[in-house]
Amino acid sequence: MAIMGAKNGDNGASTSHARKALPISKVRERLVEEISNNMTLILIGETGCGKTTKIPQFIYKAKLNKGAMIAVTQPRRVAAVTIASHVANAFNSSVGGLVGYTVRFEDATSADTKIKFLTDGMLLREAMLDANLSNYSVIILDEAHERTVNTDILFGIVKRAQYNREQQKIKPLKIIVMSATMDVDHFCKYFNNAPVVFVEGRTFPVHIHNAVKPHEDYFFSVLSTIFQLHQSAPVNHDFLVFLTGQEEIESMAHNIRQIQMDPKFKDSPPMMICYLFAALPTFDQVKAFSPTPPGRRKVILSTNIAETSVTISGVKYVIDCGKVKIRTHQPSTGLDMLKVSPISQAQAWQRAGRAGRESEGHCYRAYTEQEFANFKKNTPPEIQRCNLASVVLQLLAIGINAMKFDFMDKPNEQSIKEALLQLKDLGAITNIENPSLTQLGKLMSQFPLDPRYSKILICAQNYECLEEILIIVAMLSSETVFVNAQSKKEEVAEARQKFHSSSGDHITLLKIFRAFTAAETKKKWCSNNFLHFRNLEYATKVRKQLTELCQKNEFTSSSCGQQYDQIKKCLLTGLYMNLAELQRDKKYLTVHSRLTTSIHPTSSLFGSLPPCILFTEILETNKSYLNNISTIDPAWVEEVVPNYARQHILRKLD
Numbered sequence: 221m222a223i224m225g226a227k228n229g230d231n232g233a234s235t236s237h238a239r240k241a242l243p244i245s246k247v248r249e250r251l252v253e254e255i256s257n258n259m260t261l262i263l264i265g266e267t268g269c270g271k272t273t274k275i276p277q278f279i280y281k282a283k284l285n286k287g288a289m290i291a292v293t294q295p296r297r298v299a300a301v302t303i304a305s306h307v308a309n310a311f312n313s314s315v316g317g318l319v320g321y322t323v324r325f326e327d328a329t330s331a332d333t334k335i336k337f338l339t340d341g342m343l344l345r346e347a348m349l350d351a352n353l354s355n356y357s358v359i360i361l362d363e364a365h366e367r368t369v370n371t372d373i374l375f376g377i378v379k380r381a382q383y384n385r386e387q388q389k390i391k392p393l394k395i396i397v398m399s400a401t402m403d404v405d406h407f408c409k410y411f412n413n414a415p416v417v418f419v420e421g422r423t424f425p426v427h428i429h430n431a432v433k434p435h436e437d438y439f440f441s442v443l444s445t446i447f448q449l450h451q452s453a454p455v456n457h458d459f460l461v462f463l464t465g466q467e468e469i470e471s472m473a474h475n476i477r478q479i480q481m482d483p484k485f486k487d488s489p490p491m492m493i494c495y496l497f498a499a500l501p502t503f504d505q506v507k508a509f510s511p512t513p514p515g516r517r518k519v520i521l522s523t524n525i526a527e528t529s530v531t532i533s534g535v536k537y538v539i540d541c542g543k544v545k546i547r548t549h550q551p552s553t554g555l556d557m558l559k560v561s562p563i564s565q566a567q568a569w570q571r572a573g574r575a576g577r578e579s580e581g582h583c584y585r586a587y588t589e590q591e592f593a594n595f596k597k598n599t600p601p602e603i604q605r606c607n608l609a610s611v612v613l614q615l616l617a618i619g620i621n622a623m624k625f626d627f628m629d630k631p632n633e634q635s636i637k638e639a640l641l642q643l644k645d646l647g648a649i650t651n652i653e654n655p656s657l658t659q660l661g662k663l664m665s666q667f668p669l670d671p672r673y674s675k676i677l678i679c680a681q682n683y684e685c686l687e688e689i690l691i692i693v694a695m696l697s698s699e700t701v702f703v704n705a706q707s708k709k710e711e712v713a714e715a716r717q718k719f720h721s722s723s724g725d726h727i728t729l730l731k732i733f734r735a736f737t738a739a740e741t742k743k744k745w746c747s748n749n750f751l752h753f754r755n756l757e758y759a760t761k762v763r764k765q766l767t768e769l770c771q772k773n774e775f776t777s778s779s780c781g782q783q784y785d786q787i788k789k790c791l792l793t794g795l796y797m798n799l800a801e802l803q804r805d806k807k808y809l810t811v812h813s814r815l816t817t818s819i820h821p822t823s824s825l826f827g828s829l830p831p832c833i834l835f836t837e838i839l840e841t842n843k844s845y846l847n848n849i850s851t852i853d854p855a856w857v858e859e860v861v862p863n864y865a866r867q868h869i870l871r872k873l874d
């Protein structure tokens with residue numbers, strides 16, 4: 221284990237000075253030596269010390285990549301895109317040249333690219349085509365502490381590629397695992413006792429301010445902190461606020477705008493509100509990174525997507541709500557749900573680390589020191605709490621049986637079995653005991669989608685409704701397109717009625733998309749109809765990419781026009797097929813068809829399906845339906861709906 225020390229940078233230094241003074245730059249030679257001498261290395265350094273931006277440059281300049289590409293993986297799209305641009309700048313080149321990035325639905329690389337930032341998911345997709353990842357001589361697994369499903373799978377895939385290349389005596393593969401906050405012993409053991417290098421020193425200090433007493437309502441606590449700081453902080457100091465999801469972010473923005481109009485704030489600088497959440501198109505995400513106009517304060521409202529890796533110029537204050545939406549698996553329904561939960565200590569440090577990147581910073585936490593002490597030290601691996609159907613399918617496409625895969629933390633066997641069962645029901649695998657992909661499964665694995673969605677896309681050819689299913693899948697892949705204006709309930713209902721289809725909410729989505737495409741002034745049209753412009757734009761983009769993938773796979777294009785039955789039949793092949801298995805679970809066999817029909821227009825099709833399953837589907841695919849369920853009897857909800865959905869629904873019924 222090596223510790224490489226470096227002094228702190230000067231407070232208030234200019235950005236260019238800060239770059240030169242990054243702690244990691246001071247130990248460059250020794251680091252290059254360590255990387256050169258070891259095939260696998262674990263590198264730990266404080267947030268902002270320069271790991272992500274500098275290590276690939278050191279490797280490239282020292283020619284340790286031997287002419288091949290260096291991959292730097294990121295758990296999130298926004299990090300891959302913005303860091304690529306920063307590093308390209310350092311080489312005085314533009315993105316897509318020597319330095320590029322690849323994220324889902326976007327590729328900015330060329331034959332000249334040698335340093336490639338890409339999401340974990342994209343490298344996994346590449347592994348499906350070439351399990352040895354032979355385009356790369358160095359793979360840097362950044363932000364390893366995040367433990368997303370894709371990161372965890374990649375650990376095993378990359379380790380396997382390194383081993384195979386060694387056995388086959390082909391170009392060796394170097395692996396570097398990096399983070400500021402990881403469980404070193406665990407990682408070290410998994411990577412065959414690889415040496416660990418600590419880079420000491422951080423660029424600028426971040427002052428932590430904890431809540432004095434616990435707050436029941438973190439939303440309110442964050443809102444009041446924003447306004448307290450707004451009155452005291454210099455105008456050119458921007459805020460980065462961590463919240464849990466898109467809806468909460470939009471509600472916070474609404475509140476900020478309202479409060480700002482109060483005469484009390486007439487002398488405060490106007491706030492420029494920006495958003496950062498996964499469903500936001502890259503173009504809009506990048507807006508949060510653009511310079512703040514003079515005389516204004518930028519307030520970026522973000523989910524955990526800005527938690528790691530990113531640097532947002534101008535941010536001096538981080539406000540952390542202390543919560544995150546995490547995916548958890550419901551074994552009773554076989555589906556995943558998102559649940560607001562406390563963050564881990566590692567996440568709290570990462571969030572704080574977003575301040576103090578260019579000069580000294582502050583982090584205001586909506587939780588007390590004691591609450592922080594009660595947080596889990598590290599984020600539990602996502603792979604142990606989500607539906608594994610996608611993962612199992614991807615592994616099989618690389619030729620690996622998930623049951624035998626070298627996971628860092630193995631998911632429980634039951635979850636793998638459930639995933640295999642689901643894939644079997646979908647027709648993607650031959651059998652459960654010794655599975656391999658069927659022709660259909662091979663095709664399904666080509667699509668970066670939930671296996672249920674790829675299945676219906678493929679089946680759409682048989683039902684001659686590919687055009688419609690492409691739209692529905694694209695809409696289901698984006699966040700809800702419905703805007704809920706509490707104060708204008710009647711207008712919202714009237715607008716919704718225009719698109720309502722008695723054939724089900726999927727058809728409603730189809731009608732909305734078509735009307736959006738036909739609208740001339742799209743933004744205005746969306747606002748008149750209480751629909752999300754951004755989410756519809758995102759769906760448009762996803763549809764385009766999926767269409768290209770279908771063309772690549774020589775799908776026959778077709779449209780069923782107004783023959784919605786074709787679409788409904790097609791949806792049954794994927795979306796609801798796996799529920800057949802769940803019906804075997806006697807606990808959920810109570811059928812309340814009267815209610816299901818009133819909740820879910822498509823439910824008449826699935827007369828005998830358990831209502832809780834329909835609920836889960838609704839929650840998963842179209843949360844807006846929760847606004848239309850005021851007819852439900854709370855006693856019935858009590859009886860049949862699983863806990864998590866129940867809370868959600870009862871809250872809506874209040």
Ligand SMILES: Nc1ncnc2c1ncn2[C@@H]1O[C@H](COP(=O)(O)OP(=O)(O)OP(=O)(O)O)[C@@H](O)[C@H]1O
Pocket residue numbers: 238239242265266267268269270271272273274302303306399400423528529530531532533573576577578
């Ligand atoms: N997009 C950017 N714009 C401006 N400065 C940046 C940008 N990206 C990085 N920097 C500068 O480079 C420094 C090092 O960033 P880098 O991402 O390499 O650190 P890191 O050690 O990987 O941090 P983390 O663990 O938080 O990802 C930042 O503190 C900041 O000063």
